[in-house]
Amino acid sequence: MxxxxxxxxxxMVAAYVILDGFDLGAGIVHLAVARSDAERRQxxxxxxxxxxxxxxxLIAGGGTLFFAFPALYALAFSGFYLPLMVVLWLLxxxxxxxxxxxxxxxxxxxxxxDPIFCGSSTLLAIVFGAALGNVVRxxxxxxxxxxxxxxxxxxxPGADPGILDWYTVLCGVTALAVLTLHGSAWLSLKTxxxxxxxxxxxxxxxxxxxxxxAIALSIASFAVQPLLxxxxxxxxxLAVFPALAAGSLALIRILRGERQRFLASAAFIAGxxxxxxxxxxxxxxxxxxxxxxxxTVFNSAPAQYGLKIGxxxxxxxxxxxxxYVAFVYRRFSGKVAM
Amino acid sequence: MDTxxxxxxxxxxxxxxxxxxxxxxxxxxxxxxxxLKTMALRTGEERxxxxxxxxxxxxxxxxxxxxxxxxxxxxxxxxxxxxxxxxAGGVIGQTLAMEGMYxxxxxxxxLGLFVYGEKRLSPRLHWVAAFxxxxxxWLSGFFIIATNAWMQHPAGYRVMxxxxxxxxxxxxxxxxxxxxxQYLHNMTGAVVTGSFVMAALGAFYLLTGRHREHxxxxxxxxxxxxxxxxxxxxxPTGDGQGHNVAMHQPPTLxxxxxxxxxxxxxxxxxxxxxxxxxxxxxNPLTVPGALSLLTYRRWSGSVRGLNEFPRSQWPDNxxxxxxxxxxxxxxxxxxxxxxxxxxxxxxxxxxxxxxxxLWALMLSFPLxxxxxxxxxxxxxxxxxxxxxxxxMRTAQGLSPKVTAGSGLFTLLGFMxxxxxxSALFLFLIYREVEHGPEPExxxxxxxxxVPGAAA
Numbered sequence: 001m002x003x004x005x006x007x008x009x010x011x012m013v014a015a016y017v018i019l020d021g022f023d024l025g026a027g028i029v030h031l032a033v034a035r036s037d038a039e040r041r042q043x044x045x046x047x048x049x050x051x052x053x054x055x056x057x058l059i060a061g062g063g064t065l066f067f068a069f070p071a072l073y074a075l076a077f078s079g080f081y082l083p084l085m086v087v088l089w090l091l092x093x094x095x096x097x098x099x100x101x102x103x104x105x106x107x108x109x110x111x112x113x114d115p116i117f118c119g120s121s122t123l124l125a126i127v128f129g130a131a132l133g134n135v136v137r138x139x140x141x142x143x144x145x146x147x148x149x150x151x152x153x154x155x156x157p158g159a160d161p162g163i164l165d166w167y168t169v170l171c172g173v174t175a176l177a178v179l180t181l182h183g184s185a186w187l188s189l190k191t192x193x194x195x196x197x198x199x200x201x202x203x204x205x206x207x208x209x210x211x212x213x214a215i216a217l218s219i220a221s222f223a224v225q226p227l228l229x230x231x232x233x234x235x236x237x238l239a240v241f242p243a244l245a246a247g248s249l250a251l252i253r254i255l256r257g258e259r260q261r262f263l264a265s266a267a268f269i270a271g272x273x274x275x276x277x278x279x280x281x282x283x284x285x286x287x288x289x290x291x292x293x294x295x296t297v298f299n300s301a302p303a304q305y306g307l308k309i310g311x312x313x314x315x316x317x318x319x320x321x322x323x324y325v326a327f328v329y330r331r332f333s334g335k336v337a338m
Numbered sequence: 339m340d341t342x343x344x345x346x347x348x349x350x351x352x353x354x355x356x357x358x359x360x361x362x363x364x365x366x367x368x369x370x371x372x373x374l375k376t377m378a379l380r381t382g383e384e385r386x387x388x389x390x391x392x393x394x395x396x397x398x399x400x401x402x403x404x405x406x407x408x409x410x411x412x413x414x415x416x417x418x419x420x421x422x423x424x425x426a427g428g429v430i431g432q433t434l435a436m437e438g439m440y441x442x443x444x445x446x447x448x449l450g451l452f453v454y455g456e457k458r459l460s461p462r463l464h465w466v467a468a469f470x471x472x473x474x475x476w477l478s479g480f481f482i483i484a485t486n487a488w489m490q491h492p493a494g495y496r497v498m499x500x501x502x503x504x505x506x507x508x509x510x511x512x513x514x515x516x517x518x519x520q521y522l523h524n525m526t527g528a529v530v531t532g533s534f535v536m537a538a539l540g541a542f543y544l545l546t547g548r549h550r551e552h553x554x555x556x557x558x559x560x561x562x563x564x565x566x567x568x569x570x571x572x573x574p575t576g577d578g579q580g581h582n583v584a585m586h587q588p589p590t591l592x593x594x595x596x597x598x599x600x601x602x603x604x605x606x607x608x609x610x611x612x613x614x615x616x617x618x619x620x621n622p623l624t625v626p627g628a629l630s631l632l633t634y635r636r637w638s639g640s641v642r643g644l645n646e647f648p649r650s651q652w653p654d655n656x657x658x659x660x661x662x663x664x665x666x667x668x669x670x671x672x673x674x675x676x677x678x679x680x681x682x683x684x685x686x687x688x689x690x691x692x693x694x695x696l697w698a699l700m701l702s703f704p705l706x707x708x709x710x711x712x713x714x715x716x717x718x719x720x721x722x723x724x725x726x727x728x729x730m731r732t733a734q735g736l737s738p739k740v741t742a743g744s745g746l747f748t749l750l751g752f753m754x755x756x757x758x759x760s761a762l763f764l765f766l767i768y769r770e771v772e773h774g775p776e777p778e779x780x781x782x783x784x785x786x787x788v789p790g791a792a793a
Binding site: 048049050052053055056058059060061062063064065066067068070071073074075076077078079081082084085088089091092093095096099100103104144146147148302303305306309310313314317318320321324327328331 | 409412437438759
């Protein structure tokens with residue numbers, strides 16, 4: 001039951017990263033691919049009706065994590081206190097920059113919000129990547145299971161790490177590159193004209209950086225977190241996830257269809273996330289201190305009744321949500337004209 | 339009080355108070371917009387559609403701020419109250435996750451269709467979109483009230499040997515008897531806020547001689563809905579919620595009323611200042627026997643005063659609890675009176691010419707916000723010193739490793755950011771109000787220039 005919920009939470013996280021990932025990516029490249037006001041309205045229109053719904057996956061995923069693994073939710077959220085608060089502030093700034101920019105037809109107003117949209121999207125990608133890096137690397141849990149990470153210490157992933165060390169910064173940079181690629185692929189699919197041309201060129205450039213970053217990150221991850229090597233040795237079939245990531249990354253380069261290329265990018269993200277999740281499983285928050293071996297799905301889940309009854313209402317809700325997503329994206333299919 | 343505890347409580351109080359200024363309007367407006375859309379559909383008059391479109395713009399600005407300030411609420415359970423979340427997450431996580439899974443997906447899907455989709459949907463389908471937004475926001479309110487109700491009056495749980503709290507009955511959690519009146523009281527309050535804002539803007543347009551046709555609709559719908567809602571606010575929902583408190587949180591009732599001595603035929607305090615040192619109400623102005631009547635439905639029932647409970651059971655801020663409760667009740671009475679006069683004039687057909695009443699409507703729109711804030715302050719201070727009533731003390735729920743310094747840092751950050759949001763909000767609302775509901779006043783450049791047009 002715990003393993004099933006682990007998979008469901010991982011599914012929510014993956015859905016969030018893939019869906020909100022492309023609108024974060026559109027924000028990252030916003031200033032680069034769209035130069036004039038009309039072009040910038042075009043990139044915003046390419047995410048306008050869906051970005052809010054995409055962010056719901058974060059909130060719904062957080063709620064799911066809350067009741068399926070309360071100990072993990074509580075300890076991770078309080079331990080990552082400072083970066084999470086930064087995430088909240090960035091989400092607030094980003095949300096209003098998207099919603100409020102269109103309320104006034106004034107160049108000063110627009111040029112105030114455009115950099116905020118781009119900057120908050122960029123920082124969010126880096127912080128989310130670094131957060132994932134912290135979970136893979138592990139945190140210094142004390143005997144009671146609590147921890148509190150400073151933003152940085154000596155930038156080394158040792159026994160006394162900070163949120164930022166060379167490994168998590170690498171994760172952040174990789175996330176930035178991946179979402180740049182993902183967002184460019186979305187914009188290429190959804191736009192025409194100059195924005196489309198620039199997004200196309202960015203895909204090529206971002207792809208090379210993603211390839212280099214993904215290789216570096218894979219090597220670094222095995223070096224930093226010994227659990228990964230153990231897991232893949234014990235269950236060789238888990239290699240399908242990195243294989244999915246590698247294959248999809250190659251497909252992004254090979255495929256010419258805009259839609260197929262975007263889907264390949266989504267599969268690449270799913271493969272990367274699944275590799276990390278499967279690699280540390282059954283841990284959900286490994287420890288780097290001797291006082292506590294770390295949080296697993298088993299010692300962070302509540303009593304069985306809650307997990308069982310949870311399935312009864314959660315699965316229908318997920319199907320309903322999937323239905324809404326299909327409905328919205330169908331209504332919103334096709335390119336956005338300038 | 340311990341500094342970290344004080345900072346974390348203020349952190350939650352500040353962010354939730356600011357956040358709820360927006361949903362209380364959107365939940366109330368959602369209902370009023372459905373009414374406007376229904377009238378547009380039935381009469382076929384363009385005026386009602388224009389009114390609905392105008393309020394949809396006000397709704398959208400409020401909704402956006404409600405969304406971005408709502409996300410910190412869910413995060414704060416984990417960041418600042420990790421011991422509480424670790425123990426009780428298996429229970430309250432259920433209702434919070436339901437809110438995300440059932441209401442937010444619904445709302446975000448149909449809000450886009452409602453705000454941007456009028457030209458592409460048939461009038462009937464657009465009505466459905468408006469109704470779904472209403473349904474989503476009221477469902478969301480339900481799950482939040484269910485969460486709060488469990489903290490006020492826990493049900494359907496068991497405390498495990500390791501101290502964690504396990505859910506034993508989902509229906510116990512969802513059909514917690516506390517929910518019924520609290521939900522109705524809260525949602526009626528949202529309708530009161532929505533009605534007053536709509537009526538106030540209508541009155542403002544009438545008094546300034548602009549958009550008369552639309553202003554009449556605003557005033558008529560605002561006053562009709564507002565008079566019903568302010569009545570329901572007092573009876574039966576306010577009375578029912580008061581009865582909940584009297585039955586299940588007796589020290590809270592005593593503190594709200596400033597009652598120290600237990601007495602049969604207890605008086606209802608209209609005014610006075612509680613003195614917790616000398617344990618009495620200074621300068622009291624009371625209605626004899628009325629508190630007993632309200633609590634037990636008879637004049638002679640004995641109501642227990644604070645003296646009957648050890649100090650450790652008292653809400654930890656009796657004074658503020660007493661005042662917030664009295665502000666809520668006092669404003670509720672004033673709002674009911676204003677709407678009472680207005681609806682009588684409306685029935686007589688003289689409201690649109692009655693300057694004093696229009697002035698009163700125009701000036702009173704902040705009062706429901708204050709009353710709602712005071713009401714929630716009453717509910718949350720009344721729960722103290724418990725985080726989960728009778729189960730976990732507030733002081734036991736903190737994140738042990740988050741220092742007062744970290745908490746204050748982020749509290750100040752939120753204060754700064756929310757100041758910016760307030761300024762932007764007032765600016766954008768002012769612009770919409772200046773443009774008004776007339777069709778040539780298309781202020782919003784919709785960021786969706788008809789997808790599919792170039793496909």
